Amino acid sequence: MKKRLTIALVAHDHRKADMVDWCYYNSDFLAKHHLVCTGTTGHLIQQSFLDKGINAEVTCMNSGPLGGDAEIAAMVVRHEIDLAVFLIDDLNPQPHEADIMMLLRQCRVHNVPIACNRYSADLMLTSPLWDNEDYVPTKPRYERFDREKFDELYGKIKS
Numbered sequence: 001m002k003k004r005l006t007i008a009l010v011a012h013d014h015r016k017a018d019m020v021d022w023c024y025y026n027s028d029f030l031a032k033h034h035l036v037c038t039g040t041t042g043h044l045i046q047q048s049f050l051d052k053g054i055n056a057e058v059t060c061m062n063s064g065p066l067g068g069d070a071e072i073a074a075m076v077v078r079h080e081i082d083l084a085v086f087l088i089d090d091l092n093p094q095p096h097e098a099d100i101m102m103l104l105r106q107c108r109v110h111n112v113p114i115a116c117n118r119y120s121a122d123l124m125l126t127s128p129l130w131d132n133e134d135y136v137p138t139k140p141r142y143e144r145f146d147r148e149k150f151d152e153l154y155g156k157i158k159s
C-alpha cells in the first residue's frame with residue numbers, strides 16, 4: 001500500500017488480550033501506519049510491540065471512560081482516521097456507553113470503515129481496494145424517502 005494510514009485501535013478490558021494478539025498477527029501491516037488508540041489499549045500495544053522489537057508509531061489518547069473514544073470520534077469527524085478496529089465487550093455494561101455509541105455513529109456518518117471483530121478487521125486490512133486508485137467510496141445518503149426519486153435511482157442501479 002502506498003498511502004500511510006491513520007488507524008484507530010480501541011479495545012474494552014475483556015477484549016484487550018484479543019486486540020494485542022490481533023496486532024501481533026497483523027504487525028507487518030500495522031507497523032507501516034500510524035496507530036491512534038485509547039489510553040490503556042495504546043499502552044498495551046506499544047509495550048507488546050516493544051517486547052517483540054516491532055517499531056510502530058502509536059499515539060495514546062485518554063483512556064476510554066475519560067474521553068478517549070470521544071477524542072477519536074472528533075478525529076473521525078475531522079477526517080483524520082482512515083479505518084478503525086473497535087473490539088467491544090458485548091457481555092458487560094460500560095460506564096461510557098454514550099461515548100462508545102458516538103464513536104460508532106461518527107464512523108458510520110463519515111463513512112470510516114470500522115471493524116468490531118477480528119474477522120472483519122482481517123478482511124478490512126487485506127482488501128485490494130486500498131490499492132485501487134479508481135475506487136471512490138460511496139458516501140451514505142441521508143435523504144427523506146421520496147418514492148419517485150427512489151424509483152428513479154433504483155432504475156439507474158438496475159440497468
Ligand SMILES: O=C(CO)COP(=O)(O)O
Pocket residue numbers: 010011012013037038039040041042062063064065068069100
Ligand atoms: O473504554 C474503551 C473504549 O470504549 C477503551 O479504553 P482504554 O483503551 O483506555 O481501556
